[in-house]
Amino acid sequence: MEIIGIDGSPRKESVTSRLLTIALEEAQREGAYTELVRLRDFDIRPCKGCASYNGRCNLEECLKQEGEGVVPLLERLIRVDGVIFGSPVYWFGPSGLMKNLIDRMTCLEHEEKLLDGKVAGLIFNYEDEGASIAIGELFLTLSDMGFLFPPYSYTYNQGKEIDPHTEAYIRQMGKNMVRLIKDTIQKKWWWIRDHLPQGP
């Protein structure tokens, strides 16, 4: 079982990385292979919108659209069982780095549901406000992409210090992700395609 944590902070010593490390530590203790991935190490160009109005949007097409920087990470997402998305709150939403990745993940769900049944967790770091709006935004998006969420699957931390309550919550999230993966591995959830009206 493999779970990766994705840090969407552009900062080298990000609080987000510290928070993700705690969650991954707990997942590892439960038996998962884990790794922390930093988005700032990838050259992720913005999505070019190929999916709009029935355009082709798949991994192969994405690679052609300045996708060299992001496709290796997208291929990794197909292989892993769980992903913890971590980001600072930037203007009531995820960071631009994280948003760019999310947009480019469209090619993993548009023609085929390649993320179906993977388990996700969310961690945000913030200073003033907007964490719950940012979390809500990613919940909607990732659920639409086919991700499953364990109970207590999100945590947000305020400022540079990590208080023991937040830390306990993050550990619980890491542990519950492993439990949900064990319970649902190999299960698929997307089945309506055969029942949808066919396009032109």
Ligand SMILES: Cc1cc2nc3c(=O)[nH]c(=O)nc-3n(C[C@H](O)[C@H](O)[C@H](O)COP(=O)(O)O)c2cc1C
């Ligand atoms: C461009 C930008 C936008 C931000 N917007 C918000 C915001 O809307 N709400 C908030 O609470 N903090 C905001 N912040 C503060 C960051 O969320 C905060 O510094 C963050 O916790 C840093 O986490 P990191 O160490 O993981 O990068 C913003 C910071 C930047 C640079």
